[in-house]
Amino acid sequence: xxxxxxxxxxxxxxxxxxxxxxxxxxxxxxVLALDADSxxxxxxxxxxxxxxxxxxxDMRRALDEGEVEHQPEMEGLVETFGTEAPDGVRLVxxxxxxxxxxxxx
Amino acid sequence: xxCDLEAGVGSVVRAGQADLVLAVAEPSVKSIDVxxxxxxxxxxxxxxVLIVANRIREDADVEKIREALGDHELVTIPDDPAISRADQxxxxxxxxxxxxxxxxxxxxxxxRLAANGHPVTDGHLATGxxx
Numbered sequence: 001x002x003x004x005x006x007x008x009x010x011x012x013x014x015x016x017x018x019x020x021x022x023x024x025x026x027x028x029x030x031v032l033a034l035d036a037d038s039x040x041x042x043x044x045x046x047x048x049x050x051x052x053x054x055x056x057x058d059m060r061r062a063l064d065e066g067e068v069e070h071q072p073e074m075e076g077l078v079e080t081f082g083t084e085a086p087d088g089v090r091l092v093x094x095x096x097x098x099x100x101x102x103x104x105x
Numbered sequence: 106x107x108c109d110l111e112a113g114v115g116s117v118v119r120a121g122q123a124d125l126v127l128a129v130a131e132p133s134v135k136s137i138d139v140x141x142x143x144x145x146x147x148x149x150x151x152x153x154v155l156i157v158a159n160r161i162r163e164d165a166d167v168e169k170i171r172e173a174l175g176d177h178e179l180v181t182i183p184d185d186p187a188i189s190r191a192d193q194x195x196x197x198x199x200x201x202x203x204x205x206x207x208x209x210x211x212x213x214x215x216x217r218l219a220a221n222g223h224p225v226t227d228g229h230l231a232t233g234x235x236x
Contacts, residue, residue, distance in 0.1 A: 002122055003107045003218070006147070007129035008139035012159040015188055015198055016129055016211055017109035022199050023215035024107070034108040042109045047197030086197070 013037070018045025025087035032078075033085070035093045042093075046085040056083060056093040123147070125218075129157045130174065132166035137173045144174060157214070160184045182210045 005017045017033065025031040035042035040060065043053030059081050062068045071077040082092035108123065126147035130140035140156065147154050156179040158170045167181055185207025191198040198208045 001106070001124050001218070001221075003125045003127060004110055004123035004147075004152070005108065005127045005129060006110050006140070006143035007157075008131075008133075008136040011129045011131050011136045011139070012157070012182070012188075013129050014109055015192075015207075016127060016157055016159070016182070016214075017107050018197060019199050019208060019211040020215040020218065021107050022197065023212050024219055027216070027219045029219065032106045034106065037109055037111045044192075044195050045197055047200050050195040053195075086200070 009039075014041050014045045018042055018047075021046060021085075021089045022087050025089045031089045033089050033091045035091065040093045043083070043085070043091055046089055046091055048083060048085050048091065052083055056081065056091070060093050123150075123152045125153045125155060127155050127157050128174070128177075129159055130170050131160040132158070132162075132169050137170060140170075141174055144177065154178075155180060157182060180210070180214050182207050 003020070005013045005020075007013045014037065021031050021033040033042060033046060035056075040057050041053060043056060044050060059068065063070065063081070068080065071080045077094075078090055078092055081094070082090055085091045126143065128140040128143045128147070130136050144154050144156070154177045156170065156174050156177050158167050158179055159182045161167055161181050162184045167179070171179055183206045185198075185205050187202035187205035188198045188207045191201040194201065198205070199212070202208060203212070
């Protein structure tokens, strides 16, 4: 099941996304959490802490500046731009989904 | 797979592969307006829509959102100081206070989604690399 969480900045998207991801993971399901926000703070709501959240944001910035390679396959994507969050949630900060085709899953 | 979209509505159009769009709205005119456009986009793309009425203090807040956003299923998340505290501390709300009213409401929503029989799978991310 693919769930997208939408709304105005500050409305609570990230809190809702992070908490749902954690609860679904606790129920034993594999959960992939994608942070497509231009201000990627999903890591905070998932509980990986500010430092790791910032590291992932830096990775995306490095990608935008051409310092690291794009990872078109899931495996490389999670490894390079992702991290393991509590309860087994996998978090990936995705880059500029406006250019992805097909669109953000 | 759960996707925390960028603020606004643009990316909802591109999230066309979502099975379900959670439209998060708090009881402000601007927030409701963005949610309204997100719902229109999601509906156009054939996704199910569920309204998440967030930071609710009183019944009038819910009614305001329901009236503006129309006939979709709606879940209420009460205004919750524990969530603000989690934000300030840079921690997950579910770790700060799993039993606070707001976190419980989101947990209940997630458990419902889990029980709906939709398999939550990894899916496959778009293979086209962003340029």
